Amino acid sequence: MGENQFSRELRLLTPSHFTRVFNKAIPAVSPAFTLLARHNQLENPRLGITLSKKRIRKAHDRNRIKRIIRESFRHKAHQLPPIDIIVVGKSGADQLSNDEIFKTLEKQWQKLVKRCAESQ
Incomplete structure (x- = not known):
């Protein structure tokens, strides 16, 4: 699997x-x-x-979008600072x-990195 995995420690799990x-x-x-x-206090x-x-009526659309979000995050996670993202x-x-x-999320990750760097 290498560095592009989506393990338990990369997820927000509890309410x-x-x-x-x-x-x-910090919004984007x-x-x-x-x-x-x-x-966050993690690495x-x-x-x-x-x-x-x-907002998104059909379950297959919600599932498709979730898969794309996770995939985009896996590709970008090594470039992101230690932050919790929703x-x-x-x-x-x-x-x-x-x-x-995928393209929209790519822009959003970059915007978020920039805003998080400014807020420190």
């Missing part, structure tokens, strides 16, 4: 992890996604994903193609 990020978040916003981040970034049924899906995200989602 308290999510709440901690939501309380003092696009029309399809909002990325919220907060510095690696962690990812949490929230895609509500209200990706929040917005209405219309299911209308984007896989490539469009």
